[in-house]
Amino acid sequence: MAEESFLADDFLRQLMSVGEVDLIVGVPTYNNASTLGQTLLSVEESLRQNFVRERTVILNVDGASADETRQLFLHGGGRSDTVRNGLTSLRTTHRISCEYGKAPSQGLALHNIVAAADLLRAKACAVVSPATTNLTPSWVANLLRPVYREGLDFVAPLYARSRFQGLLARDLLYPVSRAIFGQRIREIYCEEWGFSGRLASQCLEKDVWREEAVRARPEAWMAVTAIGAGLKCGQSFLGPKIAPPTGTDIVEIIRQTVGNFFWCMETNQAQWLSWSDSQPVATFGPDHELSLDGIPPSQEKIFELFRSGVGELEPILASILAQDTHAQIKAIALSDRSKFHFPLELWVKTVYEFAASYHHTVLNRDHLVQALVPLYRGRLFSFLLEHADSATEVMETQSEALCQEFERQKPYLVERWTAKR
Amino acid sequence: MKEVIIQGLSQAYSNLVHMFAEFLPRLLVMLVIVIVGLLVAYVLKMILRAVLHVTRLDRLSEEAGASRFLRMAALPSMTELLSRSLFWVTWLGFILIGISVLGVAGLQEQISRLFLLLPAIFIAILILFVGLVTANFLSRAALLAAVNAGYTSPKLLSWSIRFVIWALAVSMALEQVGVARQTVLAAFSIVFGAVMLGLAIAFGLGGRELAREFLERNLRDKKKEKYEEPQPL
Numbered sequence: 001m002a003e004e005s006f007l008a009d010d011f012l013r014q015l016m017s018v019g020e021v022d023l024i025v026g027v028p029t030y031n032n033a034s035t036l037g038q039t040l041l042s043v044e045e046s047l048r049q050n051f052v053r054e055r056t057v058i059l060n061v062d063g064a065s066a067d068e069t070r071q072l073f074l075h076g077g078g079r080s081d082t083v084r085n086g087l088t089s090l091r092t093t094h095r096i097s098c099e100y101g102k103a104p105s106q107g108l109a110l111h112n113i114v115a116a117a118d119l120l121r122a123k124a125c126a127v128v129s130p131a132t133t134n135l136t137p138s139w140v141a142n143l144l145r146p147v148y149r150e151g152l153d154f155v156a157p158l159y160a161r162s163r164f165q166g167l168l169a170r171d172l173l174y175p176v177s178r179a180i181f182g183q184r185i186r187e188i189y190c191e192e193w194g195f196s197g198r199l200a201s202q203c204l205e206k207d208v209w210r211e212e213a214v215r216a217r218p219e220a221w222m223a224v225t226a227i228g229a230g231l232k233c234g235q236s237f238l239g240p241k242i243a244p245p246t247g248t249d250i251v252e253i254i255r256q257t258v259g260n261f262f263w264c265m266e267t268n269q270a271q272w273l274s275w276s277d278s279q280p281v282a283t284f285g286p287d288h289e290l291s292l293d294g295i296p297p298s299q300e301k302i303f304e305l306f307r308s309g310v311g312e313l314e315p316i317l318a319s320i321l322a323q324d325t326h327a328q329i330k331a332i333a334l335s336d337r338s339k340f341h342f343p344l345e346l347w348v349k350t351v352y353e354f355a356a357s358y359h360h361t362v363l364n365r366d367h368l369v370q371a372l373v374p375l376y377r378g379r380l381f382s383f384l385l386e387h388a389d390s391a392t393e394v395m396e397t398q399s400e401a402l403c404q405e406f407e408r409q410k411p412y413l414v415e416r417w418t419a420k421r
Numbered sequence: 422m423k424e425v426i427i428q429g430l431s432q433a434y435s436n437l438v439h440m441f442a443e444f445l446p447r448l449l450v451m452l453v454i455v456i457v458g459l460l461v462a463y464v465l466k467m468i469l470r471a472v473l474h475v476t477r478l479d480r481l482s483e484e485a486g487a488s489r490f491l492r493m494a495a496l497p498s499m500t501e502l503l504s505r506s507l508f509w510v511t512w513l514g515f516i517l518i519g520i521s522v523l524g525v526a527g528l529q530e531q532i533s534r535l536f537l538l539l540p541a542i543f544i545a546i547l548i549l550f551v552g553l554v555t556a557n558f559l560s561r562a563a564l565l566a567a568v569n570a571g572y573t574s575p576k577l578l579s580w581s582i583r584f585v586i587w588a589l590a591v592s593m594a595l596e597q598v599g600v601a602r603q604t605v606l607a608a609f610s611i612v613f614g615a616v617m618l619g620l621a622i623a624f625g626l627g628g629r630e631l632a633r634e635f636l637e638r639n640l641r642d643k644k645k646e647k648y649e650e651p652q653p654l
Binding site: 189248249257304309371380 | 480485558562566570575576651
């Protein structure tokens, strides 16, 4: 066990006292004392209802919380001894907790979870976030079941969303990941997902855990690893995704997701450069669910930020984009706000040129990803203008057209990617 | 009379022969030192070039934006620039040692002073390079952060950062080579102080209203006026 060394002695002792298990539910935490209890109740209830005979463990990996998160986890948070709905587990659900470092990191947390899965020879694992306040027992079951019973190796979640929610995922991350890696997984960046023990062992062998991209967002890398290894991927419907109450830092999210995705492209280029088309994956529940609720966000500031960004970042964008693409973006930035339109073809070309420039390191990679933010805002503004009153079917059709455009232009990406500089 | 002239000429000739007999071995030693220096400098250049290739300095320089400035100045890549600098500094050192071997009166002191300056020149070049890279990197980071946060005048902020770092690097480099040390320090302190004082006065007096609005907006009504991005994930 070459990877054992990074696990703390106390954590190893806890793992050995549990022995082999069938299922692991990993709960990465950082100052989640206020919501952890509800999460644990849902997890325990799900295991009790759906996996009566299985050996199970709930694994808390904590990033040095300053509150009582770990104590709450170990000493009672959400623990319920009462028999609900006439069901009771035939086995004890163990609880293990460890502290993986002095600062929160999803990647380090996952590293501990996959190491534990490998050591305990778990067949299926799920990762759930205590920050998700509407997590229900069915979510955990929907993530574990396809792996444990259907033999899948990676299960992404599917969420019900309002039509103006998750626009980065719908307008960039899903279409580009589908075009590049050839699997139609809608939520490649997520806070809840499932994976097999086999995939955990393969991931554990990879020497990437110190990479910044993996430390911040390991889930997409895990999906890409599964795809690259030819393992079975799927997606499972969970329910509505409730936005966190705190404000969104779009720059940080784009740095974490788009930066991570470009990094995944870079490290897996030997595979995807020769792939074409995309394949549907096994889907449990509805493929997508957009609801009409939700009001369009304020658009005034978005366009202003796009226009000023294109102007102020001109030398940076000139070093990233092709001359023609840059000229088109500058032209639309000068157009009248009410008639503004960011065409699909231009958006796809822009994203691909950013990816190729990332590969060729035309400037610091983190700076390059940040330079995409104003352009994303331009595309977002165009989308909001276009779909202020659209029906969900129309939006879904448009989304599919965007995906196909990403697939159609993939040879252009390959050409720029492989071009010598 | 004739004998005196012949004796004088013979004395001069023997002096000349004696001088040549003394000078030629020194000249040969100097040539040997210069040639050995050339070889040593070449070897050092190749070693440094290989090390810099391994450490991917050109990539770092490209990422930080320093390469763009080198291209604008029609200079070679960073690796090439540093390895060539090392070559010339080393060879120049050997040439100076060679010249000192000649024993030409008056040159010795100048050469030893110049010789002492060589490492300082190399360090000054290094300081300028680090300053250039740091200035480009930080000014671009500030520009991106300011643009994405929607601040006004992001270029002014970016150029201010670039200017301050450049000024600091240039004054450090000049101080390193000992050029008008006191003047450089005084000039830097005056310029830097003047800029800061100017900004303080401009913001405090000229922009009193602006400052008040800025503080009110950021401290009092932060929640109300904050722009909320649509949920991306």
